[in-house]
Amino acid sequence: MQRDPVASTAGEEAVDAMLAAAGDTRAFERLYRLHVARIHSLSSRMAGAEDANDLTQEIFVRAWNKLSTFRGESAFGTWLYRLGINLILSHRQARSVQRARIEPGQELDDIATKPAATDHHMDFDGAIAKLPRGARQVFVLHDIEGYRHEEIARMMRITSGTSKAQLHRARLLLRAALGA
Amino acid sequence: MTDRFSARLSEYLDGDLTERDRRELERHLEGCSECRDTLASLTDLKARAQALPRIAPATDLWPQIAARLPATPRPSRASSWLGRRLSLSLPQMAGMALGLMVLSAGIAWWMVGRAPWLVTREPSAAAGRPLAVGSGPAAPSPTESSTIASASFVDARYDATIAELQRTLEQGRDRLDPKTIRVLEKNLAIIDRAVTDARRAVDADPSSVYLREHLASMMKQKVDLLRQAAVLASQG
Numbered sequence: 001m002q003r004d005p006v007a008s009t010a011g012e013e014a015v016d017a018m019l020a021a022a023g024d025t026r027a028f029e030r031l032y033r034l035h036v037a038r039i040h041s042l043s044s045r046m047a048g049a050e051d052a053n054d055l056t057q058e059i060f061v062r063a064w065n066k067l068s069t070f071r072g073e074s075a076f077g078t079w080l081y082r083l084g085i086n087l088i089l090s091h092r093q094a095r096s097v098q099r100a101r102i103e104p105g106q107e108l109d110d111i112a113t114k115p116a117a118t119d120h121h122m123d124f125d126g127a128i129a130k131l132p133r134g135a136r137q138v139f140v141l142h143d144i145e146g147y148r149h150e151e152i153a154r155m156m157r158i159t160s161g162t163s164k165a166q167l168h169r170a171r172l173l174l175r176a177a178l179g180a
Numbered sequence: 181m182t183d184r185f186s187a188r189l190s191e192y193l194d195g196d197l198t199e200r201d202r203r204e205l206e207r208h209l210e211g212c213s214e215c216r217d218t219l220a221s222l223t224d225l226k227a228r229a230q231a232l233p234r235i236a237p238a239t240d241l242w243p244q245i246a247a248r249l250p251a252t253p254r255p256s257r258a259s260s261w262l263g264r265r266l267s268l269s270l271p272q273m274a275g276m277a278l279g280l281m282v283l284s285a286g287i288a289w290w291m292v293g294r295a296p297w298l299v300t301r302e303p304s305a306a307a308g309r310p311l312a313v314g315s316g317p318a319a320p321s322p323t324e325s326s327t328i329a330s331a332s333f334v335d336a337r338y339d340a341t342i343a344e345l346q347r348t349l350e351q352g353r354d355r356l357d358p359k360t361i362r363v364l365e366k367n368l369a370i371i372d373r374a375v376t377d378a379r380r381a382v383d384a385d386p387s388s389v390y391l392r393e394h395l396a397s398m399m400k401q402k403v404d405l406l407r408q409a410a411v412l413a414s415q416g
Contacts, residue, residue, distance in 0.1 A: 011341070018396075019396065022392060022393055022396050023393065024393075025246060025249060028249070029242055029246070032241075032242055032245065033242075036236065036237065036241065036242075037234035037235070037236040038234055040234070040235055040236060040237045040241075041234045041235040041236075044235045045235070049235075052235070052237070053237055053239075053241060056237060056241055057241055057244055057245050057248070060241075060245045061245060061248045061249065064249050064250075065250070124228060124229075124232065125232070125235075139229070142194075143225075143226050143229035143230065144229050144230065144232055146230075149196070164190065164191055164196065167190055167194075168187065168189070168190035168191075171190055171222050171225055171226070172222075174225055175218075175221045175222065175225060178225075
């Protein structure tokens, strides 16, 4: 026997997606367990750790409500991440407007121009969190999540050239902040 | 280092430059230690980013999510079949298949009793196809082909899964006891009838969530049984 007939994670994921679409919450819980870490990471790194739990919950609830539109042309995970990214991006836009009125953000743009002893010891995730919003989102999507510039451009409604410029900016800011 | 080249180091690193630009930048790199250092830093940065671990939530968020899911499933054509690894033995499967047959027949009787004129469409040939363990997947008949062609994505995936499992089973058939094969064939036939009945009921009342779930359950039982048999065959 050349292959294990049971070991089919992708197949089981697709089936669980269909079970969930039929209303099976246990199947949906399995999908949650499979993808929660990546969704939470996306939320945390793109929108901030303080909003990550709320966003993660919102993404899975939204996914449940939209499961009937999942046709299986792509993997469930691909569909879920795209849905999550769209929600995070729209959430972040609303949130940034709200925060701008409350507290001026201290972003890496400012920090990088004011060297401090602790800057060079800043942990990677901490440095990412302090990137300017656009640069951070592109960096997370491209360098951490592996999306291509064309995909990022479509999701963020920017040009591919802007995506490339934001990525380069993010990398240089991180380099300066981390003392790399 | 010049802005002209340094600004394109990320594109170079990501392989996004044209061949001509790449060669030009590489010529520049040969004589510019600052750009080489920057490139080395960016390369390291990218590698670190790719190696970042996932950040799982500190607490399990499922209870809060589950509490927010609507209690009533949304109507959907989707159905279910594969899923979890099963742990039932073949005799248990036999009992289960008998139960399914009775349940399915009851539903079909109920549907015919309610609206007999609705139960007219032929069921999916693929779902109703007898599954002979001793033979590979049969070539689709003209009727079956047209049925598959018009079937939903779910049906197509189901048929593909069944065919795949049949192939797996066929490869390891010699390892199975003849008695096991007989039990398997018998129970597959029972489940096939249950699937057919369930599909008729769904065709008659496509809006019924209960009937769709019932059909999904029947389909899952068939896949589960085939999977179990395939595991047995692979283990010898």
